[in-house]
Amino acid sequence: MRWDDFRRSDNVDDVRGEGGGGGFRFPGGGGGVGIGGLIVVGLISWALGVDPRLILAGLETIQGGGSGYEQQERPQGQKRELSPGDQREGEFVRAVLAQTEDVWRDLFKQSGQQYKDPRLTLFSGQVRSACGRGVSAMGPFYCPGDQRVYLDTEFFEELARKFKAPGEFARAYVIAHEVGHHVQNQLGIMDKANGLRERARSEEEANAISVRIELQADCFAGVWAYWAQKKFNILEQGDVEGALTAATQIGDDTLQRRSGGDVVPDSFTHGSSAQRVKWFRTGLQGGDPKQCNTFAGRL
Numbered sequence: 001m002r003w004d005d006f007r008r009s010d011n012v013d014d015v016r017g018e019g020g021g022g023g024f025r026f027p028g029g030g031g032g033v034g035i036g037g038l039i040v041v042g043l044i045s046w047a048l049g050v051d052p053r054l055i056l057a058g059l060e061t062i063q064g065g066g067s068g069y070e071q072q073e074r075p076q077g078q079k080r081e082l083s084p085g086d087q088r089e090g091e092f093v094r095a096v097l098a099q100t101e102d103v104w105r106d107l108f109k110q111s112g113q114q115y116k117d118p119r120l121t122l123f124s125g126q127v128r129s130a131c132g133r134g135v136s137a138m139g140p141f142y143c144p145g146d147q148r149v150y151l152d153t154e155f156f157e158e159l160a161r162k163f164k165a166p167g168e169f170a171r172a173y174v175i176a177h178e179v180g181h182h183v184q185n186q187l188g189i190m191d192k193a194n195g196l197r198e199r200a201r202s203e204e205e206a207n208a209i210s211v212r213i214e215l216q217a218d219c220f221a222g223v224w225a226y227w228a229q230k231k232f233n234i235l236e237q238g239d240v241e242g243a244l245t246a247a248t249q250i251g252d253d254t255l256q257r258r259s260g261g262d263v264v265p266d267s268f269t270h271g272s273s274a275q276r277v278k279w280f281r282t283g284l285q286g287g288d289p290k291q292c293n294t295f296a297g298r299l
Helices: 036-044 084-110 154-161 168-187 189-198 203-232 239-249 252-258 273-286
Strands: 012-014 119-122 126-129 132-135 141-143 148-151
Touching (some): 012 084, 154 168, 168 189, 168 203, 189 203, 203 239, 239 273
Antiparallel strands (some): 126 132
16 A cells, blocks of 8 residues: 555544553553453454444443543553654554545535544553543444544554554555544534434334444545555555455454354344445446445444
């Protein structure tokens, strides 16, 4: 993926190395923790979540609607210097976020609206958000309460190693998906969908609404990719295949099989591998957000 010569977003807060590390990690990520239950949850719903309360419910009390981003408190003198690799990952995230800003600003303007950029927080280990505590085992997430994307860049290594989805475009797809949730929030889709979910008559019905939210964010990620390629010529050989591999590997059915359990469609919250690939392709092929209406008809 080509990105080195593109502008960087100013909407990134990098608090990696400023404390909060050493908390919850993927197995083998350094400093393993005896919380297998949370790790399984993290793998099955690694992210792309609308609200971390869906993942942490029952593990700790989450207070929604907080005042916004809250930096993790750290002991005096324990700031870790970022490695050259860490710094390059930060530059990559800034470049991708800048591209999403340019694309969505233009698309909103075309429809007579104004896009408000989200902020993105890079953290290590754990972080506090307006949606509660976020941990790296959850994967990236978007919090509508403070309109921020949260990302521990060590997840990128897990994406390549555990999910067999290497490559920078696969990483960009993850960021673009989370920004897709911000687009939903801006358009009022998230509030309406959450209202439907709250009125759902069963857990299965609520899960089905969550799936439609997540698949639309996949489609919006595809829309970004379409226009980023058209405007900036970002794609290199193998990039699209890498993103499709990522979409396949994080389907609920694939993750449930990997965790050793049965595939239970009623428990899906993000969609099957085939559905995730389909909706990312829908956005990628036409670049039309109107084609991303996952709330109409069959998925």
